[in-house]
Every structure is written in C-alpha cells, then in structure tokens.
Amino acid sequence: MSEEFNLIDRYFLPLCQPLFEGEVGIGDDGAVVTPLAGHQLVVVTDTLVKGVHFPNETCAYDIAWKALAVNLSDLAAMGAIPAFYTLALTLPENEPAWLSDFAQGLKDLGQRYQVALIGGDTTRGPLTITVTAHGWVPKEKAVLRSGAQSDDLICVSGTLGNAGLGLKLALKRLSESEQAWLTEEMATSCLQALNHPQPQLDLGLALRGVASAAIDVSDGLLADLGHILEQSSKGALSALGAEIYLDALPLSNALRRWVSNKRDWSLPLAAGDDYQLCFTLSEEVWEGLQQQAAKLGVEVHAIGRVTGENGIKIKQNMRSEGSVDEAWCHALNAGYQHF
C-alpha cells in the first residue's frame, strides 16, 4: 500500500489544486468540499475498460482524457458547472512513463474546465478507469431527459459519426478503397474525435431553461434520443416518438464522403462516442439558442421533431412522405455494434 501512496503523491497530488479554504483534497480518508450556495450537486460516473471502451493500443494520455471527458460530457448534458472529480484507477503494473502521460491527460482537460481531482483509489488489476465527476446546477434547473414534448425540435451540436469512423480507423477495419475516400486530414480529425472528445459544457449551460430535454450522444443518436423519448413519455399523455431528417444531419467532410460512397447512414445515426449534445426545445426559443451557440463558437443543428407517434421515423427530409428505405439505414434494425 505504501506503493499506492507514492503513486498518488507523485502523479496525482499535483492535480488536486486549487481547492477553496476549509476544503480537503487528496491525503485523508475522504475529500471535503463546500457546496456552491443556492445550487444542487450533480453526480455522474462512467467507467472505461481496456479492450471494451478503448482499443488496446490507446495511449495513456488519450485514455485519461477520454475517461474524464465522457464524465464532463454527462455534466454538460445536465447543464451543470463542472467542479471536481474522483479517480478509481485499476492498473496491471506501475509504469512511470505511462502514469506520467495519464496524469498529463487528466491535467490538460481538467485545467481547461477548472475541475480538480479531489481523491481516488489506485488498485492492482486489469486496466479499468472509473471517474466520478461532480458539478453544480442552480436549484431545480438541471436539464433532464424527461421534459421533451410533442412538436419540440430535436437538435444536436457539432457533427455526428466522426468517432465511429475514427474507431474503424483505429481498429484498421477499413478496406483499401474505403481508406482512399479519406484525406489524411480527415482521418486525423476522426481519430481526434474518438480519442479527444470535447465535452460541450458551455452549450450545456446555455441549454438551462431553454431546452426541454438533453442527453449526450454516447451510445449513438438513435439510442440516446430513444432515452429522451422514453423518459419524456412517462409524463406525457401518450408515448412520444420522433422524426429524423437525414438531409439535416450535420456531417463532417469525412462522414459526407463515407455516407455517399457507402450509402449507409449507420455511423451518424447509431455510432456512439461522439459526445455531442442531443436536445429538444420548443421552436420559439430555437433562434435565440442559435445566436447564443454562435457566440460560444458551437454549431447546433435542428435534425428532426418530436411527434406524438411511438417510434423513431427516419425521413430523407422534412417534406418527404413516409420513412426512407430501411436498407438505406442499417442502423434502424441491426443496431450498431459497439467496440
């Protein structure tokens, strides 16, 4: 166990700054933090397992970045101000170079959003990383999954499917001809989307009091939108559904090429790991939110509409009659196989 203390002191103690007066960080049985007056505490937790949530070859810096980013993304989806986190790190061995890179990944992302490491546990075993992140939200102002209403617009930030294509690249699952569709720049940006997701924390704050529901796109657009519809249906008179318009889906250049060549929309519709926000809002507030997002430098797009009809219907565009041919979109029936 003294080894544990050395590890913590050397690599993780420097991440435990700054705390406020009267607070306690790493080095006691627990951390002590003063709540933000008038706010509620938001708690999120996500685990990454080697070979399940990231390819075996992923470098320590990227693993750490992602472990923290996916949690901050959950805070963003709640409209929370990120504050601090704990780290439970299970490691097969102590490699100083690996640990130093891992700590640097946490440090770089943590500094960007002013979130401090306040405590943790290091144990011996197969590489597994659990971060539990905490934020503050003004009392009863958290953005939930459960407020969507019929006729609300469905919107997303950024572009969709990049991390899914990045995963195919990382696992070397592209054929030569598929690879040829992508410039080096496109490939790099897809790998970046996979390994360095950017939690949409600023947008999350802008959604408070504006969005009727929000979720981060971790499992894939259809699955995550499904969670909003499920939670929101509980309070509705009848089950809610949605229409999604393919022409409106925001795609990067790489994804545009992929979709038009493959004639397959499963990456933007169902690949996970993009960590964009998917949210619903009433049409009246849409223009204001677009202006707000523009000020933040965040792209937002309306991609569909909540309906009073159960299920998610995929249309080519808003004016199309009926759903698109299912063959056009493998994701609808098969679901996307996560790594």
Add this chain to the structure above:
Amino acid sequence: MSEEFNLIDRYFLPLCQPLFEGEVGIGDDGAVVTPLAGHQLVVVTDTLVKGVHFPNETCAYDIAWKALAVNLSDLAAMGAIPAFYTLALTLPENEPAWLSDFAQGLKDLGQRYQVALIGGDTTRGPLTITVTAHGWVPKEKAVLRSGAQSDDLICVSGTLGNAGLGLKLALKRLSESEQAWLTEEMATSCLQALNHPQPQLDLGLALRGVASAAIDVSDGLLADLGHILEQSSKGALSALGAEIYLDALPLSNALRRWVSNKRDWSLPLAAGDDYQLCFTLSEEVWEGLQQQAAKLGVEVHAIGRVTGENGIKIKQNMRSEGSVDEAWCHALNAGYQHF
C-alpha cells in the same frame, strides 16, 4: 447498451429510494442532490478487484456488502453523515442470480444507514467494483488525519486482527493445529469480520469535536496509525511518533488464542480489513467519549500514546522499558502481505 438499461432497471433501480423532492436519481445523465444546509460534502471512493481485494470464491452478497462498507467506513473516519453513493460495476457476464444477490447486499447495508444508490455505470470486463460514497459534515467539522498532538491517547474501536485471521481461513492457509485452536464459533466470527465489516458510523459522529485525528483501519493498525502521524507531523514543530502497548490491544477470543499460541502479533498490528476506527484524543475527553461509546454499544480502547519521537515503538505495556523483542512482532519489519 439496452442490456445495461435492463440490468439497471431490474436490480439497481429499487435501491434508488427514497430521494427528496426536487432530486433526481438513476435514469438521467447524472443524479441531482440537494446539499444539506450548513454542511460540507464528503466524498470517498474505493475499488474492490476480484482476486486482489476478495478471494475468488466470495459470494456476490458479501462482495457488495464489502464494496459499500469500506466506503462507509471512510465516511465514518471523517465524522460524516452517510447520504448516497454511486456504483461502477464491471462484470464479466450477466448472471441474474449473482446480480440479485449483489443488489441484496447493497440493499441490506444501504437500508441500515439510510444511504441511497443514486447512479452508476455497468460495463463488461473483469469483475471490479468501485463505489463512490458521499456524506455531509457540519462546516469545517470533518475529523481529519492531521490533528494528532504529542501526548494524545491512541484509541481503537472493536477488536483487531479478526479479518486478517478470517482471510487465512477463507484461503485455507491454516495448518491443522492452527485450525484446532479455533472453535467453530470463532472461525465464523472471523469470516464475518472479513466479509461483513461494520462501518463505525455512529462512533464517527461521536468523534467530531472530540478526536484530534481519525482513520479507519483498512491497511492495518501500524500503517494506518502511520498515516495519522505523517499527516499530523506536517503541522507540528517536530515529527510525531507513537508508543503502542501490546497488553492493551483489544483482541477477540480467537485472536487471543492465535497470539498466545503463535507468539506473533502481526495480525492485530498489521493485518488490514478490520474497518475499525483508530483515533487520537486528548486525555481529558477520553472518559466522556467512553461514556458516549458505551451508549452507542461500541467498544473503545486506549492502546497507546502519541509521542514527540519519530517512529512507532511497540511496548509490552505502558510501564515497560524499551520496545518488545522484534521477533515477537514480525509485522514491525516485514509488514503484512495483503491478499
């Protein structure tokens, strides 16, 4: 992922009760909790890895109990009122019977102390359980490791070494003659100490404003007392040390037999996993605390004294000159090998 949601709904959703009005539990991107007025938040986290922190044969109920108990024990050592926790559960497969037993273990311990499960993550991989538990403590009243002073009494709750002997039993590492020292009742109670540690939460509350420092005995008495001395030395004029009196160590009947037959004190001094509290206090408040502990039905014993001399000295009793023969206590040099 829908499999994950089924798991959560079936086994873990029932543990997410009751929350207060305006709070959010399982089923959104994060949980939302209202801070207790006038209090600070205490956050602790501990991971159990199969084959590292519990023997492979340990049943699901016991694993769950221990995963939560070791965290509640950390809250106890801070003097915190336990409130809620998150669970990150990495599982090799979904066995309904195993999950049902696991959930029952969490439920039974959680109900005893009114702590609710508020969120979590279930992932696929080698069995690893991380609990992050949260409690409340009146502003700046947390009991820290850093307040011990020279001449303070060193005290512990309960008895020491039972879990260590329980581990030897669980791993079938006792010789026939060693086994013969223990009645069946003694063996059962040592296994109980290993698998069902009782977090000393009531005592923890009683230590607020009374103890100068506290820690829970998870790594073994000498190691954990060492943490108190190390943290408390930072604020002292010179490094603090301690004297421990073997005659004063509280032992169960099983441990009394073990120590007298083996002539070896390493279990009570250095075996971990007892989850008793080790604390220091000034002699003036000792009688009052004993009365308070008696009301709570918790045994407390003074076992030594903080000194101004670096290092931990083991004496036979308070009046002995010099330390005991080191051969009498293997733990002093060798340290105890954790499972």
